[in-house]
Amino acid sequence: MIDGLDLLLQEAEQSKAERNEAARRRDKEARASAVRALQREQLQSSALKLAADAASSTRAKKYSRKLRSFLELLLEAPSLESLQTDLQKHSYADFEAYYGSKPELSTYTIDCELKRMDYCVKLPDGSSLLSASDIKHFYLSQNARSSAEELVWRAANQSLFADVLAAVQVCWMDPSLSIAVSASRCAFELDLGGAAPSLR
Numbered sequence: 001m002i003d004g005l006d007l008l009l010q011e012a013e014q015s016k017a018e019r020n021e022a023a024r025r026r027d028k029e030a031r032a033s034a035v036r037a038l039q040r041e042q043l044q045s046s047a048l049k050l051a052a053d054a055a056s057s058t059r060a061k062k063y064s065r066k067l068r069s070f071l072e073l074l075l076e077a078p079s080l081e082s083l084q085t086d087l088q089k090h091s092y093a094d095f096e097a098y099y100g101s102k103p104e105l106s107t108y109t110i111d112c113e114l115k116r117m118d119y120c121v122k123l124p125d126g127s128s129l130l131s132a133s134d135i136k137h138f139y140l141s142q143n144a145r146s147s148a149e150e151l152v153w154r155a156a157n158q159s160l161f162a163d164v165l166a167a168v169q170v171c172w173m174d175p176s177l178s179i180a181v182s183a184s185r186c187a188f189e190l191d192l193g194g195a196a197p198s199l200r
Contacts, residue, residue, distance in 0.1 A: 063177065070174055079171060086167035096151065105154040110136050113157040118187040126193060152197045156188045 073079050099105065113119075114132040121129040121138065129135045139153065161183055168181045189200040 066174075066177055070172075070177060070179065074172065083167055083171045086170070087164065090163055095155075099151050099154045100147075102154055102159075103150075105157065105159060106139075106150060108159075109153055109157045110139050117158075118185075119156070120187075120189045122189065122191045122193045124193040146197070149192060149197045152190050152192070152199045155199055156190055158183060158186060161186075 114135060119130070119132070119135055121135050123129065123138075129138055145153070165181060165183065173180050191198045191200070
């Protein structure tokens, strides 16, 4: 009877040991699987980073070459000659004809441009007006202006740059490099005190 009981106990202990060993193996395999999964993620992350770095490096080299070519273009004689040709298409007579036909541009100068650009108006007595309010008051207080003075007031705004900017844009604008040409700051000097009115 005792021998039979001992046998049962031995079988139970052996079964327990086998279950414990199976559990340890499963636990070990689970940890190993987790480690392998982490390693795969790290390798994938590294591969993606290398690919991104390579792509970034390729793009950087591409745009570096394009930018170098663009800078060289700025100084190339054919490019400058083409720009000069475009800028010489309009004569001073064209300038006078255009502004002579646009009386509304003097009002545009006073009502719009004075607020956003720098102006200096030199008067016949040698003094200068710098503030927008003083310049506007002077303009409105004039009873009469010569045709030359009126032409100066009409031209003293950004319309003066239209043909210049158009020619420069055609010559130097490069959308692939996000390069454009624009006027970021403008300053006008109207000299009404000389032998003839002038604009700089």
